[in-house]
Amino acid sequence: MTSSKEKIIVLRFSAMGDVAMVASVLREFTAQHPETEIVMVSRTAFKPFFTSIHNLKFHAIEPKTTHKGLVGLYRLYKELKQYKASSIADLHDNIRSRAVSSFFRISGIKIKRINKGRAEKKALTRTEQKVFKPLRQTVERYADVFRELGYTLKLSHQLQRNPQTLPEKVANLFNTTTKKIGISPFAQHIYKVYPYDKMEQVIASLSEKGNQLFVFGGGEVEKNIAENWAGKYHNTHNLIGNFNLTEELAIISNLDLMLSMDSSGMHMASLMGVPVISVWGPTHPYAGFLGYGQAEKDCVQIHHPNRPNSIYGNKPCLCGVESCMDLIQPQTIVNKIEEKLNG
Known part of the structure; x- marks a missing residue:
């Protein structure tokens, strides 16, 4: 299917990590189908995930204002109708x-709509008669949605490094x-979230070994925590509130490695081709949300019969x-990072 007239509207409005995963898939899709146009519909904040993807136009949904309620969604439909799309890929199903x-x-x-596998996810997270096995990756x-629309799509599951130009403020x-x-x-x-006191021990150890550390992601409360760490530990820098998403x-x-929770930081690093050491609590990589191209051996987690008990960590x-x-233990995380950096 390579007609230049083909255009797919892709719907995925949130959450941040899920939208970043969509960007990883669309990058592979557009490379394999360069004549097919994509209209990506998501929140304005997530537009930077898609700026480097070939043949993609971003269309913002404003769910709190312009596109609020059924009338607003009909307005969004009228806007999207102008693109004269040949099909719709609903990757959200909300x-x-x-x-x-x-x-x-x-x-x-x-x-075509995503099959979220709700029943098997429920079986993975229940306490009684748990079915503990890896589920299909998100x-x-x-990708299955595009396959159901009639397109061939083979995901490489490989990290693709593409270092961007650094903002001047951190280039040095x-x-x-x-x-x-x-x-x-x-x-x-x-x-x-890994307990802050234990994370501080990880930061102290990594700083002492001479690494440059950059703390990402969060609001005002998290910014204060990160500022505190940056003030206490050598070569530790808070980025929260200082840079936009593109930056x-x-x-x-440009990082060598990312240390992340099961959260958007992992998916952003994956999109930029950077290996991640991820820390997992009540959630589990078996649910299908491991970062694109990341390895399960780089997940830090304990084994317990009640894990996982949650898909989303709520x-x-x-x-x-x-x-x-x-x-x-903090040392477990430090060891895993050193093993990855020196491997």
Whole structure:
């Protein structure tokens, strides 16, 4: 299917990490189908994920204003209709994406929707009769939608490094031969976050070994925590609140390694082709959300019969008195990072 008239509208509105995963898939899709145009519909904030993708136009959804409610979604449909797309790839399958795609279905446009595998995810996370096995990766579930639309698509599952030009404010920090490690210690749900006191021990150890450390991701509270670490430990830099997403992606693209939770930091690093050491608590890479091109052997986690008990990390750990995050020793993370850097 290579007609230049073909155009696919892709719907994935949130969350940040999921949208970054879509960008990884679309980069491979457009390389394999250079004549097919993509219209990516997502939140304005996520546009930087898609700027370097060939033959892609970004269309913003404004769910709190212009596109609020059913009337707003119909307005979005009318905007998207102007593109004269041949098909719709709904990679979200939520109320909003279903509403928009249903408008298109009524007008005779082919719709395919992601199969999220809800039943098997429930089986993976329940306590009784848990079915503990790797599920289909989310990026492959995204790719399946394009396959159902009739396109061939083979994902490489390889990191593709493409260093961007560094923002001037940090360029001098990259002029040394020391290892550059990104640290993305925060997450939307607190249960996915490695305890701050233990993370501080990791930072202290990595700083003492002479690495350059860059702390990413978060709001005002997280910024204060990162500023505190930067003030205490040599060669530790807070980036929170100092750079926009485009600049952050450029900095990430020049790192040697990222240390991240099961969160958007992992997916941003994956998009920029950077290896990640990821730390997992009540969630698990078996659910399919490991960063694109990342290896399971680079996941730090404890083994417990009650893990995982959550897909999204919005439920507390069920591992007993100490949570599964608390049971991970800082030295374990430091060792894994050194092994990866020196491997």
